[in-house]
Amino acid sequence: MTAGQVALVATLALPALGAAAVALVPARADRAGRVLGTVFAALALVASLLIYRPDGGWFGYAPANRASAVRPWHELDLTWVPGLELRFHLGVDGISYPLVVLTTLLTLLCCAYTVGRSPGARPGRTLVALLLVIEVGVLGTFLALDLVLFFLFFEVVLLPMYAVIAGWGGDDPRAEAGAHRAAARKFVLYTLFGxxxxxxxxxxxxAAAGTADIVALTGGAGLSRPVQLAAFALLAIAFAVKSPLWPLHTWLPDAHTQAPTVGSxxxxxxxxxxxxxGLIRVAVGVAPEGARWAAPVLGVLAVAAIIxxxxxxxxxxxxxxxxxYSSVGHMGFVLLGVATLTATGLQAALIGNIAHGVITGLLxxxxxxxxxxxxxxxxxxxxxxxxxxxxxxxxxxxxxIASLGLPGLAGFWGEAFAVVAALRRGGxxxxxxxxxxAVGGALTAAYFLRLLRRVTHGPASPVVAGAGGAPIAGVELAAWAPLVVLALAVGLVPTLVLGLAQGPVGALVEAVR
Structure with missing residues (x-):
């Protein structure tokens, strides 16, 4: 195996091994289990950084297959279930790599956060083990280059996230009894539908193409127009539930409100x-004719979500x-970028994804x-x-102000590029x-400024004045500082994300044109 393949496997295997190791820690050593899980999360972050390929070869072409075929930086393709022709096919490129690093970073910050702040009466080591299992599912989704493998990893996160919300959520004394379990059930039901x-x-x-290889399928190879239309409709709705995109978003506010901090x-x-x-890599990549057919509808739904x-x-x-609820609007800008099916729009979607993960995670x-x-x-x-x-x-x-899209901070680029991409699409x-x-962007500024006016300004309310107001702890600063720095770094140097994705996005646009 090459060094890149080793790093690829390690990125996925380390959190899985960490979850198993933490699960074996006895109850009396709960804090030690949390520390152990944090160590494995840190190792996974290091492994993900080692995947980076700085030689400029973000994507190569494979003319032997077709002119628009694309290949990842690093790739591992092993026989998995020979009888069913299933393969354990992993790969990473400039589209998936920023999301892989974001996942390993946020998982590390969440695990470290539980070390310094007890997650409540329930065992903290179990929560850390669940976070690591979630990390495995998310990373597998971003790394999978086989449709069946993609689906299986996509589903791995379902039960662990349900357990996190149902087991450690419900810290709001004003909420109804059992509201966190109801929110967890709603999350599961919606996700199962998708x-x-x-x-x-x-x-x-x-069934139509005779292969599950995402690289081979990019550009709709082997799929007729009716199959692409049907496949895109099914996949787009499924991904809309998970994103979630309006109007399939109603599980999100309940889940966020009831989840513990690290769960949110x-x-x-x-x-x-x-x-x-999934919408970019699978739905658009595999069924481009379906994407072109549905693009106006996606654009309308995206703008509706923003407003x-x-x-x-x-x-x-x-x-x-x-x-x-702000996530619904932000995902609307991401969808608008995807709907344009242009390089600028897809770049807007990708940097919007990263910015949202950093800023909303901090929020x-x-x-x-x-x-x-x-x-x-x-x-x-x-x-x-x-x-x-x-x-x-x-x-x-x-x-x-980062989330409302102030220039100079990460939230600006995704919103601005999405609007520019729609204008360039013309008509x-x-x-x-x-x-x-653009009007929705102004409304975003309005509700965040309203939030600050209600929460931070004016005389201290009785609750705020009467509370102890414990100072910011060191573990909190350690968890927040990387996100504060990244929000500024991506805002000032957007090529940290856009430079990685430029090649593969161009190749994808060429493949689906």
């Missing part, structure tokens, strides 16, 4: 990216719920810190936070969608 559609879509593609960070930071990544998400956020009175960390100290997420109860905890208030302001429809999306 899973059924994905399974049918994968079966449709494999993982859910927003990496799980939502599985859907949008509806912003209007709902303007009416929210709970901190985590507002941040959760949920901060929201968790606020709820830990004041035992409420109600905006009416949190007024004047800067009078009591100016550092925490300043970090919340930084994350909010009355796309121009109108671009204008409405």
């Amino acid at each position: 899973s059924v559609l994905m399974l049918v879509g994968v079966f449709t593609v494999v 960070v993982m859910l927003a930071g990496v799980l939502l990216k599985m859907g949008t990544y 509806v998400g912003a209007l709902v956020c303007l009416a929210q009175t709970e901190l985590k719920r507002l941040i959760a 949920f960390f901060l929201a968790g810190a606020i709820k830990d100290r004041f035992h409420t997420g109600a905006l009416d109860d949190l007024g004047g936070l800067r009078e009591r905890m100016p550092a925490l208030s300043g970090l919340l302001g930084y994350a909010a 009355p429809l796309w121009t109108t969608l671009a204008v409405i999306a």
Whole structure:
């Protein structure tokens, strides 16, 4: 095996081994189990960094197959189930690599966070083991180059995330008893609905093409137009549930509100990216004729998500719920970029994904810190936070203005490029969608500024004034600092993401043209 293949396997294997090792730690050594899981998460991050291929060969062409065929940086293709012709086919490129690193980073930060802050009465080592299993599923989804393998990894995250929400959620004293379990069930039911559609879509593609190889299928090779239309419709709806994209988003606010802090960070930071990544890599890549056919509908739904998400956020009175609904709008910009089927639009979607994972992950960390100290997420109860905890208030302001798309911070590029891509697409429809999306960007600024006015400004509310307001702990700073730095770094140097993706995005656009 080459060094790249070793790093590829290690990135996926280390969290799996870590989950197994942590599960074997006895109950009396709970903190040691959390530390052990954090060590494995750190090793997985190191392995993911070693995958990077800096020689400029982000994607190569394979003329022996067809002019538009593309190959990954590193690839591992092994026979898995010979009788069914299933292969254990992994690979990474400039589209998936930033998401792989984001996943390993956020998992490490979440595991480290549990070491310094007890997750509650239930065993912390079990929570860390579940986070590592979730990491395996997410990484496998980003690395899989076989449709069947992609589907299996996609489903790995379902039960662990259910357990995280149902087992460690429900820390809001104002919520109804059992609300966290109800939110977990809703998450499972919606995801299972999407899973059924994905399974049918994968079966449709494999049965028609005679192969499950995503690289070989890129560009719709071997698939007739009717098959591509049917497959794209099935896969797009399935990925829309996971993203989630409007109007299939209603499980998200409940899950975020009831999940523990690390659960919300993982859910927003990496799980939502599985859907949008699948839309780009699988739905658009494998069924380009279906993507071109559905592009206007996707564009309309994307803009609807931007506007509806912003209007709902303007009416929210709970901190985590507002941040959760903001994800609907942000995913709308990602979908708008994908719907244009242009290099600029796909780049907007990719950098929008990374920016959302970094910034919204930070927002949920901060929201968790606020709820830990004041035992409420109600905006009416949190007024004047800067009078009591100016550092925490300043970090919340930084994350909010990053999320609203201020130039110079990571959130700007995805929104701006999505609007530009729609304008460049031309025609009355796309121009109108671009204008409405720009209005939605202004509404995004409005609801985040409203959030800051309600939470950080004004005189301290009785709840804030009367609470202890514990200072920011070292473990919290350690978890937040990388995200603060990345939000600025990606904002100032977007080529950290766009440079990696330029080659493969161009190849993908060429393949689906």
